[in-house]
Amino acid sequence: MILIIGGMFQGKKEYVRSRFGLEARDMADGSVCSYEELFRCRGIFHFHEWIRRMLRENRDLTNLAGRLEKENPQILIISNELGYGVVPVDSFDREYREATGRICTRIARSADSVHRVVCGIGTVIKDA
Amino acid sequence: MITLITGGSGSGKSAYAEDTLLSFGEGERIYIATMYPFDEESHRRIERHRNMRREKHFTTIERYINLKELTVPKDSYVLLECMSNLVANEMYQEGGAGKDTVPAVLEGIFALDRQAKELCIVTNEIFSDGIPYEEETERYQKYLGEINQALGRVAARVVEVVYGIPLVLKEN
Numbered sequence: 428m429i430l431i432i433g434g435m436f437q438g439k440k441e442y443v444r445s446r447f448g449l450e451a452r453d454m455a456d457g458s459v460c461s462y463e464e465l466f467r468c469r470g471i472f473h474f475h476e477w478i479r480r481m482l483r484e485n486r487d488l489t490n491l492a493g494r495l496e497k498e499n500p501q502i503l504i505i506s507n508e509l510g511y512g513v514v515p516v517d518s519f520d521r522e523y524r525e526a527t528g529r530i531c532t533r534i535a536r537s538a539d540s541v542h543r544v545v546c547g548i549g550t551v552i553k554d555a
Numbered sequence: 556m557i558t559l560i561t562g563g564s565g566s567g568k569s570a571y572a573e574d575t576l577l578s579f580g581e582g583e584r585i586y587i588a589t590m591y592p593f594d595e596e597s598h599r600r601i602e603r604h605r606n607m608r609r610e611k612h613f614t615t616i617e618r619y620i621n622l623k624e625l626t627v628p629k630d631s632y633v634l635l636e637c638m639s640n641l642v643a644n645e646m647y648q649e650g651g652a653g654k655d656t657v658p659a660v661l662e663g664i665f666a667l668d669r670q671a672k673e674l675c676i677v678t679n680e681i682f683s684d685g686i687p688y689e690e691e692t693e694r695y696q697k698y699l700g701e702i703n704q705a706l707g708r709v710a711a712r713v714v715e716v717v718y719g720i721p722l723v724l725k726e727n
Contacts, residue, residue: 432718434683508717510563512684513692518596528565528718535718543717552720 428500428538431549432508432531438547439505440472446542446549449503462486466495470503475527482523492533506531508543557668558675559710561703567719569604569636572677573611575714576634579673583631586613587622587667589641591648604636619644620651622663626670633671635664638678638706642699657701664706678703680715 429447433439440451454470457477462484465471481488495502508531509524535541541553558575562568576584586608592598608615613634618625622641627633635641638660645656652659668674682696707713713725 430718508563510565511680511682512686513681513688513696514564521596525565528563528567532565532567532719535720541718541720552717552722 429503430538430541431505433544439544442549466498472505474506557710558712562716568716571716584613585633586615587635623666630672634675636677
């Protein structure tokens with residue numbers, strides 16, 4: 428697994444295109460794709476949106492990283508890095524932001540590499 | 556010596572802070588918990604952290620305000636979690652430092668640092684969502700930001716944890 432993180436509008440997809448040769452059109456879009464698509468796709472962007480939608484559907488995401496590791500170990504995941512603001516007032520927003528953190532932390536642990544993109548510049552923060 | 560550990564929400568700061576304290580070796584381990592359990596969600600959060608510490612032989616001290624009058628065993632290894640709660644408590648709890656929160660918190664930290672062999676402090680990045688808040692919330696952000704800067708200056712080591720990955724910002 429490869430994990431790409433960073434704030435919004437930082438050029439994550441462009442970084443993935445130039446570094447890995449993977450175009451957005453060849454990836455799933457987490458803001459619209461199905462639950463199952465995550466386990467089949469080559470890559471996914473808006474992964475945080477996928478998490479948000481699945482939480483809204485009350486899906487159990489407890490062992491998500493473990494299942495991904497087994498069923499789609501080649502996946503490249505692009506997610507916004509959340510959780511750098513004031514704790515949200517809305518309880519679902521709190522749950523969503525916390526869940527995204529926990530899931531990405533767990534994915535980062537198993538990932539072959541983790542890249543953080545700021546101002547369009549990617550820094551490899553883990554390379555197994 | 557002070558180690559400052561920062562990061563976003565759900566980034567794995569706590570687990571990293573605990574591992575850091577363990578890495579110092581055997582000794583008396585003190586955990587200072589600053590989160591005031593005011594609702595069910597905070598109880599769940601506290602329980603989650605308790606489970607993480609169970610096997611690690613920490614003595615837990617709950618302390619919501621007034622750190623400077625707290626005594627810890629000489630030369631112990633101390634983990635303080637977390638600065639964002641402590642600052643909110645000092646600002647808003649009865650008996651808290653109110654508008655003197657920044658100096659009160661720093662004085663408390665320096666008092667702890669004189670007693671402990673190693674002091675790990677977990678703080679929080681709450682500054683980057685670009686959303687304008689009410690004046691009171693922005694005052695809270697300002698106080699925490701000032702404290703983080705002051706701690707960053709005196710800390711021997713400053714680490715930002717990103718999804719479980721430690722990025723060293725300062726190392727003496």
